[in-house]
Amino acid sequence: MSKTVQISSPKQFDDLLKSSKIVVTDFYADWCGPCKTIAPVYEQLSASLSRPNHITFVKVNVDTQKEIAAKHDITAMPTFMIFNQGQAVEKIKGADPRKLQAAVKKLAAEAEGGSSGFGASGSGSGWRTGDLPRGYSDVTDQVDLKGLELLNSDSEFGGVRILVDQSKPTGLQKGKAAAGKDKDWVESDTDEQLMLFMPFQSTLKVHTLQITSLPPPAEDDEEVPMRPKTVQIYINRPHILGFEEADDIPSTQAITLSEKDWDSTGTATLSLRFVKFQNVTSLVLFIVDGDGEGERVRVDRIRVIGETGEKRDPGKLEKVGDDHD
Template sequence: MSGPITITSPQQLSTLLSSSRIVVVKFYNEWNAMSETISAVYDSLADQISRPGAVTFAKVNAEQQPQIAQSYQVASLPAFIIFKTGSVLQKINGANTRQLHEAIKRLAAEANSDEASDDFGGAGSSSGSGGAWLGASLPRGYTDVTDQVDVRGLDLLNADSEFGTVRTLFETSAPKSLGKGKGKGASTGGEAKPDWVESDVDEQLMLYIPFTSTLKVHTIQITSLPPTSNDDDDDDDDDDDEAPVRPKTVHIYTNKQHNLGFEEAEDITATQTIELKPSDWDAKTGTAKLELRFVKFQSVSSLVLFVADGEGESEKTRIDRIHIIGESGEKRDMGKLEKVGHDD
């Protein structure tokens, strides 16, 4: 992680633009109140998202470097210019933190996708010092808003406790099964811990996802990497253990106050039901894109994903990662989080 680079000459900026895929430049002066207000936000984004050669943050004191400010027609401060491969892509004027944050997150995700193309066929993105791994490319104009998931309120029914927890699904790192140890989990305390979720008594899973802000949800990315006949290892399972499969039928419900029971879900009409085909799964990353009817997902405070069945005859379903793609809106007043139980 690193903060913004201070630009002291036009030559330095020119060199930077040629050495980093994406460059974000803040124009400011020290006496401008709005410049000072947004400074902490900008520095925080730089710390989170900067990656050498991919995403670089810089700052230009417009009074000390008038030539640079004039060359990019910077008239009011603060101002932000986003460059991609050396060309101006977007200008943002004023202390609009939301617009700045959304623009930078979108471009950082694009940079991740470009960077990972050699490893994952151009579909995914790798997690560096900033930016999360993605299993598929982003639709134009939308960002990965998985960071808006309220992890405190997540709930997963019918999950096998020998595997990962519900929070595993929203980890920002790439699944370990994409690496050399295919099918193996991350090592914790010297013991391999699977970094995916599997169903328990049958193939069904019920996942409740609350958000910290109201979202417009465009796409849900689901990554599932069950072992294949070509895998060398057997995940240390007994030979007669049933291999897990990918989800097939997924029912999606919006704006529920808590998770649904399995019988309850079957009695409620889903906001949308998607049936995944084998061809929907990317061969490199094991990711399928659930493209939603966007008009029905315009003001979403929570989602319930009901995996009703899986591919084939197996009674175990596996999910490695989930990403929510769309637009973030106003923060919700979460109040006191209370766990909803089923006891009387």
């Protein structure tokens, strides 16, 4: 997964403006309180939306890169600027996470050639088919990436963070687009069970979950991983459950998937009993078994659809600092 780029020279910044279609820039200072407050939000956006040579997130320290700050008329911290094909198209002053998220996601959606499923009801998610439930949006970006945990996964495949990535799975790409790419999915290891812990940055109302699973066609004697069949969901657990522990705790909801539940993108929609998922701070997904006789289960992506509520650790954002000389 791409990481935020720390700018160390004007040339590096200029080169990125030329090589990446969209460049999202965080102008900050080490002494700036609001900069530190909003930094985790920026890093979350970077982790979920960065695309090599397409969408790049960078940070510019105004004290060490005064030439860049002066060129773009940066007078207060934090200031966020979005560049599209080298041209500034958005400038946001202050630590306003909602305004920052809305601006970045809107442009990212346009860059993907259509809606990315963020923020607006009725929109798809690029490679996904179908509309979101009316009145709800993709809230997968509220997953606390640092707290994600996955039990019984094979280390030869992608890490847990790939599950909540917004990128199109290589399983849906063909030819050169998929050739040589890393294994951007998860497979179980010793048996078909997987246990995923997803904590959230905000308290959510979760309406729907989507699981994408793209096992390849069977070839000769090669064992093909299975799609999930039985999924048990637990809410507001403080940590991941052990497999034996999950057997002793009633799930909030259990769902059994069948072949007809998987659409053309290999995605199954899990409709939740919404009344039970009103104040959710974390989810545990226990994939109990697969849809066949194999020993491995494959999961490519997971998507959370609902409403975002209050931050889990609410605190007043400081106002924008004094103008920087």
